[in-house]
Amino acid sequence: MASLDAVSLTILLGAVLVMAGILSSLLALRFGAPLLLVFLLIGMVAGDSGPGRLSFDDVRTTYLVGSVALALILFDGGLKTRFQSIRAVLAPSMVLATVGVLLTALITAPVAKYALDLNWIEALLVGAVVASTDAAAVFLLVHAQGLRLRPRVGATLEVESGTNDPFAVFLTLMLVELISSGASSFWHVALEFGREAMFGAIVGVIGGRLVVLALNRVALPQGLHAPFVATAALVIFGSAQIAHASGFLAVYLAGIIIGNRPTRAHNSVVTFLDAATWLAQIVMFVLLGLLVSPQRLVSSAVPAVIVALSLMLVARPIAVFFCLAPFRFNWREKIFIAWTGLRGAVAIFLASIPMLVGLSKAYLYFDVAFVVVIISLLLQGWTLAAAARRLHVALPRSDRGPRRVELDLPGQLEQQLVGYSVRPKSLFFRRGLIPSWSKPTLVIRDQRILSPAEADPVAAGDYIYLLAPPEKAEALDRFFVDMAPSSAPDPHLLGDFMVSGEHTLGELAEIYGVTVDTEQSKLTLSDYFDVHLDHAPKEGATLALDSIVLVARNLSGGRVNVVGLRLPEEEEEAGHLTRMASLKRKLSEIWSSVAGT
CATH class of the missing domain: 1.20.1530.20 (Na+/H+ antiporter like fold)
Structure with missing residues (x-):
């Protein structure tokens, strides 16, 4: 014994x-x-x-x-x-x-x-x-x-x-x-x-x-x-x-x-x-x-x-x-x-x-x-x-990410359920944005399970589950964390080849004649990067918009706020400058009206 x-x-x-x-x-x-x-x-x-005397x-x-x-x-x-x-x-x-x-x-x-x-x-x-x-x-x-x-x-x-x-x-x-x-x-x-x-x-x-x-x-x-x-x-x-x-x-x-x-x-x-x-x-x-x-x-x-x-x-x-x-x-x-x-x-x-x-x-x-x-x-x-x-090798510390729940789906490996609590200051709640590669599947509210249509509009405090590829699940975090305060772009960064990320795809399409889906025409350029990138935006990230390429030139609050325009090689410089002048006048008017309100 x-x-x-x-x-x-x-x-x-x-x-x-x-x-x-x-x-x-x-x-x-x-x-x-x-x-x-x-x-x-x-x-x-x-x-x-020591005091423990453990040999x-x-x-x-x-x-x-x-x-x-x-x-x-x-x-x-x-x-x-x-x-x-x-x-x-x-x-x-x-x-x-x-x-x-x-x-x-x-x-x-x-x-x-x-x-x-x-x-x-x-x-x-x-x-x-x-x-x-x-x-x-x-x-x-x-x-x-x-x-x-x-x-x-x-x-x-x-x-x-x-x-x-x-x-x-x-x-x-x-x-x-x-x-x-x-x-x-x-x-x-x-x-x-x-x-x-x-x-x-x-x-x-x-x-x-x-x-x-x-x-x-x-x-x-x-x-x-x-x-x-x-x-x-x-x-x-x-x-x-x-x-x-x-x-x-x-x-x-x-x-x-x-x-x-x-x-x-x-x-x-x-x-x-x-x-x-x-x-x-x-x-x-x-x-x-x-x-x-x-x-x-x-x-x-x-x-x-x-x-x-x-x-x-x-x-x-x-x-x-x-x-x-x-x-x-x-x-x-x-x-x-x-x-x-x-x-x-x-x-x-x-x-x-x-x-x-x-x-x-x-x-x-x-x-x-x-x-x-x-x-x-x-x-x-x-x-x-x-x-x-x-x-100067440390970047500013971002807020702690949201609590993410990930559930495997039997029978396949391409998609999984990813769940989040909806915060009132999140990008998803304020702007209704979600990546193009994810799909809302169900919402839990007051211990009830609802479809996205039944839960529309989603309220703060809801729990939403989305289908997403496992390797991209972490990229969803930025849509459900509290948004960092953003600032207006530095006017010195804007020029003939760069515009503010707050302007819409529809405004850009009107000047350049590019084709934009009706549903996406109200998206801002910042929104377009959020929706279509597989990861958090970084300077230099690019996205195609019909015949032109959008380039992230500057970020504020974790979002793109200055966008560069890369035109087709055959675009004539004079025509481009004329269009840019028209775009700048139009965007300046919109920005002034927004600032005035």
Whole structure:
């Protein structure tokens, strides 16, 4: 019975620790504290050197949990990555994830050698352990501090953080093997890395395609799709690892393949994995905190601080500026990417590998990695938002999106039901606009289900459900969020080739003779972009209107307010200028009458 009580006590203590981590995250989010730091500190407090007096030194279990957690985190990151968002930054991200990690390790190694009194191979191992950035730490802090990064900067950090872990794991394992068994040639290491990367990519792509096929062909009971995908991710990871391929690369690529293909229950899978990765991070961070000994940290604290500062202030910036030199990043973006190289649980996880294989000085690697993570989160984590704004790489934060409900429709993958609450200040309620690729299907009002015709006109507080392609569902959000205040276009932007977005298609058709449907003639040019674009308007977006092309030249309040006109090549310039003068006079009269009222 005593052994059964011990098991029950372990379960109780483990659950209490996890619950404490979850509840403490509320305070961390409120004050901007790095969540990883909170979880690590909880583990330290509960450990044998803290008030909790919980003795834990099971490195094997920690490594197992860390492997599963890291695999799920990478898979979840790949699942949310869109091909179109990473295509433009794939080259710089991959250079950062490989050459950048190697350079960071090489530059950190001399500091580690002299600060910690190590030989060159051991110093290089310290550099490899702390060389990779942590995706979970980076984007958790970006979200917690309310940052909306410029697309290219955010995408570069996302792809780099997701892809540099496999190279850091490979480099760490190679150096551990080198220390354990002796010298190994450069060509052997290079060939081994190439083999692991190639087979990892093959396993990931094939595994991802098989999961997509299974999801769409096998009639799983409702609710089992998400656990199936999470389990399949671990199967892909384990298969690659057993084949001595890169399991972390395989699981990340599998997530990208699955996330960019139409599948059943996609939204429930994403929601489930969000919760699973969150729980995995908490468990992993608490276990890593339990392994730390504050008494042992004292002896290596000062040299570890020196290593941490040299990593953040010297090694990472040099590696970033070198790797991004061939690409079109300005100096502000490079500095921010260098400063956002946060170290997280990945570094401590990698430091547990020498402990697992029983290397001499193994606890030194672990303690140094722990100190590096703490300083990185304290120094870089709390200054992330200030750095983004000071370097002008953060866009103004938009309002929180509306709560979106997505329901899969059995028997097909092309359409799904997307539901929203109708807000009184939303674009849909005020202007009655809806994208051309969506179709209102039902309205819920006062617990009654109505057809769109029965519910017309839709009232504030109603719930409306629309049919829309799954890949475009997120683009519906902007029609149901409170409209941002817009301003009149700057008159200096208007000219012979540009007009205000408040003028209608009918007015444009009257001057240019283009064909416009009667139903659309009352739409403004801003409305036309909202209705027909597949995504939120951006400067440079184009739409055809019969024989001319409309170009979004300026935005205000999230909507196009200045539109450029691109005419057919055979249009005579004189005729165009005459028409533009007539249009400007007509639009000026309309604008004056509107301003007067």
